[in-house]
Amino acid sequence: MRDAIARALSRALSLLVPRRPGRHSAAFLADRAEPVRTEEPVHVDPWSRPWPTPAPAHVRDLYAPLRGEDVSLTRPYCRVGGTWELDVICERRRAAVLATLGVDWPYGYEGDQFEALAAAATAVPA
Numbered sequence: 001m002r003d004a005i006a007r008a009l010s011r012a013l014s015l016l017v018p019r020r021p022g023r024h025s026a027a028f029l030a031d032r033a034e035p036v037r038t039e040e041p042v043h044v045d046p047w048s049r050p051w052p053t054p055a056p057a058h059v060r061d062l063y064a065p066l067r068g069e070d071v072s073l074t075r076p077y078c079r080v081g082g083t084w085e086l087d088v089i090c091e092r093r094r095a096a097v098l099a100t101l102g103v104d105w106p107y108g109y110e111g112d113q114f115e116a117l118a119a120a121a122t123a124v125p126a
Contacts, residue, residue, distance in 0.1 A: 021027035091107045098105040108114055 088109050091109060095105045095107045
């Protein structure tokens with residue numbers, strides 16, 4: 001209870017004291033003078049001028065706008081929809097998530113061993 005009273009008292013006193021503007025507020029920056037610019041720079045930074053050689057083609061291609069006629073729907077390196085391993089992984093993850101929710105999800109894929117295991121489990125031993 002003492003902590004609550006002390007916090008309430010400090011909050012009430014802080015409202016009475018005028019606050020200075022923060023370092024990055026517009027009010028703080030308005031009081032500062034603008035920097036003086038000279039016509040000739042004293043020190044010329046070599047990185048302030050454009051690079052004298054042209055940019056490589058792969059860099060220019062990164063910043064070129066894409067047109068719908070020239071671009072396929074997916075990039076060649078993104079075409080993974082038909083990958084067998086990813087289909088199996090997605091199916092297993094779906095079954096695992098549904099199993100945690102209590103739903104029995106019968107999943108299968110080409111080349112799985114579930115049919116052989118089910119046949120072995122139902123076989124009558126001789």
